[in-house]
Amino acid sequence: MGNSDIYRLAKPMKKGLLRLIFSRFLIIVLLLFLQVGILFAIFWWLGEYVPHFQVFRFLFSAAMVIYLFNNSMDSAAKLTWMFLIAIMPIPGAAFLLFTQTNLGHRTLKRRVEELVSETKDLLDQPEGVREELENDGSGTDDLGTYLNLSGCFPIYRNEEVTYFPTGESSFGPMLEELKKAEHFIFLEYFIIEEGFMWSEVLKILVEKAKAGVDVRVLYDGFCEMATLPMNYRTLLEQQGIKAKVFAPVRPFVSSHYNYRDHRKILVIDGKVAFNGGVNLADEYINRKKRFGYWKDASVMLRGSAVRSFTLMFLQMWCIDEEENSETSFLPYLEKTGFSPEKTNGYVIPYADCPLDAEKVGENVYMDILNRATDYVHIFTPYLILDGEMQASLQYAAKRGVDVKLILPGIPDKKMAYALAKSHYRALLESGVKIYEYSPGFVHSKVFVCDDIKAVVGTINLDYRSLYHHFECATYLYRCSCISEIEQDFRNSLQECREVTLDSLPNEKRFYKIMGRLMKFIAPLM
Numbered sequence: 001m002g003n004s005d006i007y008r009l010a011k012p013m014k015k016g017l018l019r020l021i022f023s024r025f026l027i028i029v030l031l032l033f034l035q036v037g038i039l040f041a042i043f044w045w046l047g048e049y050v051p052h053f054q055v056f057r058f059l060f061s062a063a064m065v066i067y068l069f070n071n072s073m074d075s076a077a078k079l080t081w082m083f084l085i086a087i088m089p090i091p092g093a094a095f096l097l098f099t100q101t102n103l104g105h106r107t108l109k110r111r112v113e114e115l116v117s118e119t120k121d122l123l124d125q126p127e128g129v130r131e132e133l134e135n136d137g138s139g140t141d142d143l144g145t146y147l148n149l150s151g152c153f154p155i156y157r158n159e160e161v162t163y164f165p166t167g168e169s170s171f172g173p174m175l176e177e178l179k180k181a182e183h184f185i186f187l188e189y190f191i192i193e194e195g196f197m198w199s200e201v202l203k204i205l206v207e208k209a210k211a212g213v214d215v216r217v218l219y220d221g222f223c224e225m226a227t228l229p230m231n232y233r234t235l236l237e238q239q240g241i242k243a244k245v246f247a248p249v250r251p252f253v254s255s256h257y258n259y260r261d262h263r264k265i266l267v268i269d270g271k272v273a274f275n276g277g278v279n280l281a282d283e284y285i286n287r288k289k290r291f292g293y294w295k296d297a298s299v300m301l302r303g304s305a306v307r308s309f310t311l312m313f314l315q316m317w318c319i320d321e322e323e324n325s326e327t328s329f330l331p332y333l334e335k336t337g338f339s340p341e342k343t344n345g346y347v348i349p350y351a352d353c354p355l356d357a358e359k360v361g362e363n364v365y366m367d368i369l370n371r372a373t374d375y376v377h378i379f380t381p382y383l384i385l386d387g388e389m390q391a392s393l394q395y396a397a398k399r400g401v402d403v404k405l406i407l408p409g410i411p412d413k414k415m416a417y418a419l420a421k422s423h424y425r426a427l428l429e430s431g432v433k434i435y436e437y438s439p440g441f442v443h444s445k446v447f448v449c450d451d452i453k454a455v456v457g458t459i460n461l462d463y464r465s466l467y468h469h470f471e472c473a474t475y476l477y478r479c480s481c482i483s484e485i486e487q488d489f490r491n492s493l494q495e496c497r498e499v500t501l502d503s504l505p506n507e508k509r510f511y512k513i514m515g516r517l518m519k520f521i522a523p524l525m
Contacts, residue, residue: 068082113355124154150353166295184270185216189264189280261469262464262469263470276456277444284443295437295441312349344478348477354468384423405433409441410441434498448482452477
């Protein structure tokens, strides 16, 4: 089978319809209508027992509220569940029980815990790095200590980091690095979609696989519904490429589907790694226009820090395998002896797992906000905040830190856009400055702070990323590219519309109404 056969076999799909059919919004609406129908049926068929049912409903709802008050979940999530149970007690409680009992992902959770335990000591902390950071007042050493509670995330010194402010600026270097591969290529992406970008990557992967390079591709199961045919894994394997699908969607109900692999990682020979918001689809390099100009960001690492991304990939790759991780991982984690030419600063690649008790992505962001002295500038495509994150943004602004956010000017999801706008007034009143990117859609997930700190990765400011997805990012401290990240932010501001308290009354009525309505179920979005 030739390389082109993959594309002939992959039939185009009606993506817009599939996105609607499998969207969380539609599922929630259908559940609401279903439960309203059940209530009407109860009143119709059991009319004479309505007073008894009302007493039961009151007692049952009160018991569920007491349960929720004593639950450890986020306060905003508690309010959402209280709202659902108030209007539909029994179905709402059943849905809560379903999510709380871990039905469908207990095996996944156990396997993740095993992998973390087995691999937490595979990467050594470079000597002298922690000591250098102990007394510099940045908090980077403290952050490293925290991150290592949930995984193996050493702090690396003098790594070469290249920042790419757009998807198209990263694409050429990505292809060039792929062509240099001699031993292995690991790709882990939330979205892979047929088109120019993926075809150019795939050509190289097929060539390298034929040359004996260990090529592995891991993509999220929702790709099979929206962007790839169901047999795509088989098609890749026929080309000599090892392929896996994370959490493929099956025709049975499972809480497993709530946890998606949202990470974007490319590792080549343990020497070079790419990380950021850029998926392998044409809109990310603006070969296809969907929501105006698509702005994204990523970084390329050279040096020992690449080993952290190698470990992250292997952990996800082996999540469905019962084998000795240490034995299978070590050959890929050996030090290459490769030394980058341009070196300065410190780098911490890190991951966030939704199945443990730590909100790593959110805590790193809040650490930056709480330690900032001059400014924190943020790119984010979504703004669906819990109470803690909103409080951190507001507190930073109130104590004099210049907090600016750049969000999309053209949204990809209208409901998420409406929810973002529901936070605008409170943030603006506290001094946070908000801008919308007029040319199109911002997909970058970037924090930059005080000219010395930055995070570039896959982690959005929404419940999905902060609570329910497997995520990853690159923390940068005193790296030379941080000035480039800040300059990218300043350049982007020139193309933005500032949102002010005076301009809020002019916002579209649709977004005002939907933002208020959807806020009740924001943690489920």
